[in-house]
Amino acid sequence: MKTLIVSYLPGGSYSNTKQLFDHILGELKNTEVEHLNLLETSPDFFNNESIMAYYSRNYQGKELNQAQKDSLKKMDLFANQVSEADLVVMVYPMYNFGMPGIVKTWFDGVMQAGVAFEYGPNGPVGLFKNKKALVLFTSGGSYSEKKYSGKYPDWDTISLLSEIEFSFMGFSDVEVVSASTSDSGKKQQNIDLAKQKASEILKGWGV
Ligand SMILES: Cc1cc2nc3c(=O)[nH]c(=O)nc-3n(C[C@H](O)[C@H](O)[C@H](O)COP(=O)(O)O)c2cc1C
Incomplete structure (x- = not known):
C-alpha cells in the first residue's frame, strides 16, 4: 500500500x-509514504503555453513538442503521484473559508482529462479507482458546531x-x-x- x-x-x-x-505521519507506519511538500515543489498556474499544450494532448490526442511537454511536467508529476497512491492525505490551514490557492492549483494539475476522469456516454467518469482521501485542516473558526448564527457553518468550502x-x-x-484554533483555551483540546x-x-480503512 502507498x-x-x-x-x-x-x-x-x-x-x-x-x-x-x-501525528498522521506517525500513524502511517504500515504503508509506503511519499511526501509532496508544496512549499518546496509548488504547482504552476496554467499559462497560455501550458493550457494550449493541455488541450492539444488531453482533449485532441496530439503529440507535443519538448517545450510543450516541459510546460506540463509538474502537473504530470502530481497526477502520477496520485495515480500511484492508494491513500492521499492532505494537510494545510484554512485561508479565507477555503483551501489555500496553492492547494487548489495542485488540484488543477492533478485533475486532467483522460488521466483523472474521462467523458463516457452518461457524462464524466472518475478514473482514479479504489483510492481514499483524508483531508486535515485547522481554521481559526469552528465549522463543525452549529453555534454561529446564520449560514456560518456552511462557510467551510x-x-x-x-x-x-x-x-x-x-x-x-x-x-x-x-x-x-482561535480559542487558545480550547486549541490543544481541539x-x-x-x-x-x-x-x-x-x-477503519485498515491503514
Ligand atoms: C491568510 C489567512 C486567512 C485565514 N482565513 C481564515 C478563514 O477564512 N476562516 C478561519 O476560520 N480561519 C482563517 N484563518 C486562520 C487559520 O486558518 C488558523 O489560524 C489556522 O490554525 C492556521 O494554521 P497554521 O498555524 O498551520 O498556519 C486564516 C489565516 C490566515 C493566515
Whole structure:
C-alpha cells in the first residue's frame, strides 16, 4: 500500500496544522509514504503555453513538442503521484473559508482529462479507482458546531470542495477532519480531538 501526503504548512514550526501532519505521519507506519511538500515543489498556474499544450494532448490526442511537454511536467508529476497512491492525505490551514490557492492549483494539475476522469456516454467518469482521501485542516473558526448564527457553518468550502474534487476523480472514500484554533483555551483540546478522529478513520480503512 502507498500513501501520498500533500502538505502546505507555511507557518513551519509555528504551524498549528503541523501537529496534525506530525501525528498522521506517525500513524502511517504500515504503508509506503511519499511526501509532496508544496512549499518546496509548488504547482504552476496554467499559462497560455501550458493550457494550449493541455488541450492539444488531453482533449485532441496530439503529440507535443519538448517545450510543450516541459510546460506540463509538474502537473504530470502530481497526477502520477496520485495515480500511484492508494491513500492521499492532505494537510494545510484554512485561508479565507477555503483551501489555500496553492492547494487548489495542485488540484488543477492533478485533475486532467483522460488521466483523472474521462467523458463516457452518461457524462464524466472518475478514473482514479479504489483510492481514499483524508483531508486535515485547522481554521481559526469552528465549522463543525452549529453555534454561529446564520449560514456560518456552511462557510467551510474545504469540506465541500474536497468531497467534490476527489469524488469526481473516482475516489471511493473522502474524509475531512478539522480543528478550530482561535480559542487558545480550547486549541490543544481541539487539535488532539482531530488527531484522534484522523486515527480512527485510518483504523477503519485498515491503514
Ligand atoms: C491568510 C489567512 C486567512 C485565514 N482565513 C481564515 C478563514 O477564512 N476562516 C478561519 O476560520 N480561519 C482563517 N484563518 C486562520 C487559520 O486558518 C488558523 O489560524 C489556522 O490554525 C492556521 O494554521 P497554521 O498555524 O498551520 O498556519 C486564516 C489565516 C490566515 C493566515
